[in-house]
Amino acid sequence: MEAIEELAVQPCTSSLYLRPFRLSYRQNGTKKFWDFMRTHDSVSILIFNTSRQCFVMVKQFRPAVYMCETERHHPQVFESQDKESFTSLENPLPAVVGVTYELCAGIVDKPGLSLEEIACEEVLEECGYRVSTAELRRITSYRSGVGLTGSRQTLFYAEVNDQMRTGGGGGQPEEGELIEVVEIPLGESMKFAYDETFPKTMGVIFSFMWFHNNIAPKLPKKEERSLESQ
Amino acid sequence: MEAIEELAVQPCTSSLYLRPFRLSYRQNGTKKFWDFMRTHDSVSILIFNTSRQCFVMVKQFRPAVYMCETERHHPQVFESQDKESFTSLENPLPAVVGVTYELCAGIVDKPGLSLEEIACEEVLEECGYRVSTAELRRITSYRSGVGLTGSRQTLFYAEVNDQMRTGGGGGQPEEGELIEVVEIPLGESMKFAYDETFPKTMGVIFSFMWFHNNIAPKLPKKEERSLESQ
Numbered sequence: 001m002e003a004i005e006e007l008a009v010q011p012c013t014s015s016l017y018l019r020p021f022r023l024s025y026r027q028n029g030t031k032k033f034w035d036f037m038r039t040h041d042s043v044s045i046l047i048f049n050t051s052r053q054c055f056v057m058v059k060q061f062r063p064a065v066y067m068c069e070t071e072r073h074h075p076q077v078f079e080s081q082d083k084e085s086f087t088s089l090e091n092p093l094p095a096v097v098g099v100t101y102e103l104c105a106g107i108v109d110k111p112g113l114s115l116e117e118i119a120c121e122e123v124l125e126e127c128g129y130r131v132s133t134a135e136l137r138r139i140t141s142y143r144s145g146v147g148l149t150g151s152r153q154t155l156f157y158a159e160v161n162d163q164m165r166t167g168g169g170g171g172q173p174e175e176g177e178l179i180e181v182v183e184i185p186l187g188e189s190m191k192f193a194y195d196e197t198f199p200k201t202m203g204v205i206f207s208f209m210w211f212h213n214n215i216a217p218k219l220p221k222k223e224e225r226s227l228e229s230q
Numbered sequence: 231m232e233a234i235e236e237l238a239v240q241p242c243t244s245s246l247y248l249r250p251f252r253l254s255y256r257q258n259g260t261k262k263f264w265d266f267m268r269t270h271d272s273v274s275i276l277i278f279n280t281s282r283q284c285f286v287m288v289k290q291f292r293p294a295v296y297m298c299e300t301e302r303h304h305p306q307v308f309e310s311q312d313k314e315s316f317t318s319l320e321n322p323l324p325a326v327v328g329v330t331y332e333l334c335a336g337i338v339d340k341p342g343l344s345l346e347e348i349a350c351e352e353v354l355e356e357c358g359y360r361v362s363t364a365e366l367r368r369i370t371s372y373r374s375g376v377g378l379t380g381s382r383q384t385l386f387y388a389e390v391n392d393q394m395r396t397g398g399g400g401g402q403p404e405e406g407e408l409i410e411v412v413e414i415p416l417g418e419s420m421k422f423a424y425d426e427t428f429p430k431t432m433g434v435i436f437s438f439m440w441f442h443n444n445i446a447p448k449l450p451k452k453e454e455r456s457l458e459s460q
Binding site: 001003004005006007008009010011012013015017018020021022023024025026027028029031034035036037038039041060061062063064065066067068069071078098100102140141142143144145146147148149150151152153178193194196199200201202203204205206209210213 | 231233234235236237238239240241242243245247248250251252253254255256257258259261264265266267268269271290291292293294295296297298299301308328330332370371372373374375376377378379380381382383408423424426429430431432433434435436439440443
């Protein structure tokens with residue numbers, strides 16, 4: 001995943017992915033405008049593997065995160081970007097600075113599918129577990145960005161076990177996805193959540209804490225499980 | 231805040247606020263590119279008023295959220311946006327669908343100031359409380375968006391009381407900010423956090439839960455405080 005080469009950056013004057021619009025309006029008598037991005041809503045899923053008592057997450061190289069760190073170290077990279085030309089990144093930072101830990105997630109771009117159906121597809125594609133919509137627990141929804149996109153994300157919880165694993169996950173290589181499935185043991189999860197040397201989204205920290213408040217107290221104790229299985 | 235009129239939307243071909251770039255790279259042998267937005271890091275602050283045992287938050291009209299809801303109800307608004315022209319929104323949705331509850335927050339765009347100094351400025355400007363950097367507790371940092379921006383947000387906790395209030399807050403009207411300060415009583419806060427009829431960011435839900443796990447158990451009981459003050 002971290003074999004990243006031939007990095008180059010250019011201004012982006014037209015994009016299938018970034019669609020900027022401007023809203024003009026009058027608020028309490030004052031004329032205003034606001035630039036925003038049209039984008040899709042999304043779902044994300046906290047996955048807990050009960051067989052091995054661990055969270056199942058994904059790890060990806062994120063170009064936007066990488067460039068954010070590049071600018072922090074080399075602000076001049078963007079200063080020379082007035083012209084419509086590629087700038088090769090000399091002495092690029094190691095790719096690992098752009099790798100983040102995230103919940104399994106996906107955008108809502110299939111009109112015929114419910115949020116739950118899209119969530120199940122993502123769990124299968126990215127992490128390799130087959131779950132049904134009835135097995136999802138909806139945690140809540142919120143705005144994933146209020147300045148730029150305004151889009152809504154809905155967070156689900158899914159419990160899986162090793163028998164539900166049908167493949168390795170990893171996303172859809174044909175769509176350019178390169179996703180590594182990672183497991184965070186329950187016992188280390190809150191330490192991981194607050195350890196900033198592992199770059200992550202707020203969704204990871206929030207959902208781990210939600211699990212510890214809402215699910216962990218009801219988990220069978222390890223001793224009880226051992227006795228039951230004897 | 232909700233007196234919004236003369237709504238019109240247009241494509242945005244150039245913006246001081248949205249700066250799109252394209253990163254091209256080769257990953258594990260495959261040539262790829264990714265469009266992203268260059269933006270600023272940010273800070274957000276969970277504020278708890280000990281005098282009145284409530285959280286202090288901000289409420290704003292967010293054009294990006296409003297347009298997200300507009301598209302949900304009237305998808306055709308964006309379909310006719312191929313030409314460089316304003317489209318007035320006929321029968322616009324009520325402005326309240328674009329109003330969100332958020333933590334006090336701000337972007338990091340002053341090179342000479344620390345994250346803590348910027349956080350204190352935002353607490354004063356938006357909410358009207360004077361806090362010093364020594365009074366801030368850093369909770370953690372994370373990526374506020376991994377797809378589009380990759381930027382980092384750092385979350386702080388600040389305890390205030392009524393004596394620290396120096397004004398009404400409300401943001402900087404000269405910069406077009408129109409911010410309403412709202413107080414959420416501690417006793418109602420978790421119900422509020424999961425009540426989706428109040429549109430909000432994940433930061434609100436996360437930080438309220440963090441408070442209940444980390445701060446609430448150490449708060450003096452109401453009875454004890456009453457006895458002490460007699």
